[in-house]
Amino acid sequence: MGRTVFGVFHHARPGLRLFACVICFGLAGLIWSLPRLRIRRLRRAARCRTCWTHQRVRNVAVFAVAALLVAGSLARLQTVLAPQIRCHSHVTAEGDVRPEPKLNISPPPWWAATRSFLVAPISGVGVLAGWAQGMESCSGPTLLVMFWPPPRISGGGTTLGDVFVAWMPPNGPTHGYLSEDVYGITDEGWYFRYGPNISEDRVNEAELGFHESRHVDQWAVGTLVAGPFAFPPAYFIDGTFFPGSRNHFERHAGLLRGGYAPVDDNWPAPLWPQTAGLVALAVLIWRRRLRWLIRVAVGGRSQVRVHAPGRCPVHTTGWRPLR
Ligand SMILES: [Zn+2]
Ligand SMILES: [Zn+2]
Ligand SMILES: [Zn+2]
Structure with missing residues (x-):
């Protein structure tokens, strides 16, 4: 192959493939990439048209998802490097920012850093999704929050890693422009709360913060074991x-x-x-393996290796034992 972009890509490919598998599937991706297993898959693909097609599709999908996750990691890095206003800080018309008291609910620093790193790719996908919808970010307790700047308020959202994307419209009727009647307190002057404003007060915020923090732990462990999904x-x-x-x-x-x-x-x-x-989903996914297992159960052990020409046993059609 010549010295083209594709040529360079071709030679960097084993490393890239390993990286893509690990960012998509964590330790499971690492095991999947073991040379022994890979050689076995390549042998099967060489003998079976269906396996060959599957391998192609899988490669493209893994590289595409890995690219998205890399973009996400960079986006999340940007939000770490840029200063973040604490969620629901009071911002006055003059632009003064008065932060809410900081809730002390972070885990030990080493684990906080480790889990942020582990969930960074998927969290960053949340950041990208927020940016694509014109959202801003604030640092809530535990989670980085993507939200539409006031006067728009939100009714809920989705957590991805340690990023909360407040994309859901509010549940009830809204209180109108900046909800002055709710958020503005006369002797404090007029301000708005910089954040998604899902709830109007901070009742249980610390308790909920602890709870959400545990979910981030779970997401981080899941990412380590089998990737961000x-x-x-x-x-x-x-x-x-x-x-x-x-x-x-x-x-x-x-x-x-x-x-x-x-x-x-x-x-x-x-x-x-x-x-x-x-x-139903499991049957759909494993339908070919199921078909093969039924042939083995009915026809005996000899059916394990029997196959049609150009197909592996699993991708050989027919529910009855073969000759
Ligand atoms: Zn080459
Ligand atoms: Zn096959
Ligand atoms: Zn929960």
């Missing part, structure tokens, strides 16, 4: 079998602090529609 499905699957106050992640974060009612026992209480959905 591990935590949401883990939470969802756990919540399908252990809904609400039974959810293990919520219990770990603190039920009371998160506003969850305590429950007497922690037996599974599956949500059946969601369970059915998960089962």
Whole structure:
């Protein structure tokens, strides 16, 4: 290959591939990249058209997602380097900023730094999503918050790593321009609260902050084990079998602090529609493996390696044992 951009890319590829796998899938990505496993996949792709196509699609997808995560990391770095106003600081018409008291809910500095680093890629995707919607950022307790500058207020949002994107419209009727009637206190003069203004007061903010901080811990550990997309499905699957106050992640974060009612026992209480959905999804994903397993179960051990020409056993069609 010549000395083109693609040529350089071609020679840097093993390193890039490893990096992309790790940023997308954490330690699981590292194991996936082990030479032994990779050689096995390449051999299968050489023998099976379907495996070959899958490998192509997977490569493109992993590199595309890795590029997004790198962009996210840079965006998150920018928000660390640029000074941030504390959320819900009072900002007067003259531009004076009076910060709210700082809540002391940060974990030990070494862990605060480690977890910020671990969740930086996905957090930065939140920052990018906020910027794309014309949002500004403030540093809340625990989370960096992306929000529309006042007078726009918000009704909630989504947490990505340690960034909260307050994208949801307010629930009830709003109080009008800058909510002067709510936020402005006469003897303090007129001001607005710099932040998403989801709630009008700071009741339970410290408690909620502790709770959210635990969720950031969980997201960080999930990222280390299986990448930035591990935590949401883990939470969802756990919540399908252990809904609400039974959810293990919520219990770990603190039920009371998160506003969850305590429950007497922690037996599974599956949500059946969601369970059915998960089962259907699993069958859809593993349908070919299932087909192969049924052939093996019916036809015996000899069926393990039997395959059609140009296909691996798993990608060989037919539910009945082959000749
Ligand atoms: Zn080459
Ligand atoms: Zn195959
Ligand atoms: Zn929670």
